Amino acid sequence: MNKKIIFALLPLVIFAALLLLLYINMGKHSEQLPSPLIGKPIPVFQLPTLYSQRTLSNEDFKGQVWLLNVFGSWCPSCRIEHPVLTQFAQSTDIPVIGLNWKDEFDDANRWLKQFGNPYDEILVDLDGDVAIDMGVYGAPENFIIDADGIIRYKLVGVLTTEIIKTEIIPLIEKLRL
Amino acid sequence: MKKTLISLLIFSQVVIGIEVYPFESEEQETRYQKLTKELRCLVCQNQNLADSDAGLAKDLKDKVAEFVIAGKSEAQITQYMIDRYGEFVSYQPPMNLSTLFLWVSPMLLLLIGGVILTIRIQKTQQ
Numbered sequence: 001m002n003k004k005i006i007f008a009l010l011p012l013v014i015f016a017a018l019l020l021l022l023y024i025n026m027g028k029h030s031e032q033l034p035s036p037l038i039g040k041p042i043p044v045f046q047l048p049t050l051y052s053q054r055t056l057s058n059e060d061f062k063g064q065v066w067l068l069n070v071f072g073s074w075c076p077s078c079r080i081e082h083p084v085l086t087q088f089a090q091s092t093d094i095p096v097i098g099l100n101w102k103d104e105f106d107d108a109n110r111w112l113k114q115f116g117n118p119y120d121e122i123l124v125d126l127d128g129d130v131a132i133d134m135g136v137y138g139a140p141e142n143f144i145i146d147a148d149g150i151i152r153y154k155l156v157g158v159l160t161t162e163i164i165k166t167e168i169i170p171l172i173e174k175l176r177l
Numbered sequence: 178m179k180k181t182l183i184s185l186l187i188f189s190q191v192v193i194g195i196e197v198y199p200f201e202s203e204e205q206e207t208r209y210q211k212l213t214k215e216l217r218c219l220v221c222q223n224q225n226l227a228d229s230d231a232g233l234a235k236d237l238k239d240k241v242a243e244f245v246i247a248g249k250s251e252a253q254i255t256q257y258m259i260d261r262y263g264e265f266v267s268y269q270p271p272m273n274l275s276t277l278f279l280w281v282s283p284m285l286l287l288l289i290g291g292v293i294l295t296i297r298i299q300k301t302q303q
Binding site: 035036037102127128132133134135137138 | 240259264
């Protein structure tokens, strides 16, 4: 008799467990994928800059902690992120480097003239090859790279003041120790 | 005659630029088709590369075609994508510790079902 009750209740228990599992995962964003590049060296690159007419490589950034922000004038979320990034760039002393992803010069230039240029330097990735090497799949994306050129952090999506306060700044301080 | 040949040549090149990649053999094209079906589009995550029209999907398809033409193997190309985008990029997840449950669970369910069924049949026969 007891056994029968257990068997009758089993589907209900399984259903409850499924509900619990779904509930736990509800807040998680599956579109934010863990990057396999974290803890690995930044891919080798050599890119022209947007304004300064230089060619910069990954080696040029060694010896300092820096932030790489992937953006494009075609990217609506980048516009939302822009004031937050600007504020961060003004308040921090680490280099804030832009990666202009698959953008034409005129479009990028117009965008930066309109909203302001928060970057210390802007790398131009016209064909998107470096972005692929960096595992970029949606702008904006933010990377923090340490003094040895190792990628320590990646954020897919819009940078917020909250994320800067709770994740970015503590990480920068930790990496500088 | 010469002129038409030249214009035909130009025209065919334009066509190649739009849709088709200059594969050297049918085998290469099949490999390309197979790979783009197994690789996920990262922008629109429930589509594969072959079905996606997103900008990045186009870039990645170009990459796959480039590698196929260069003679790289399926495993090499898949690994290239996984190194950059993680195992999520592949619709064929590899067997390792974190995906073990995924692979084993159908077998496990089948086994449990089989055991229950055998016990039941034996009981009714008695």
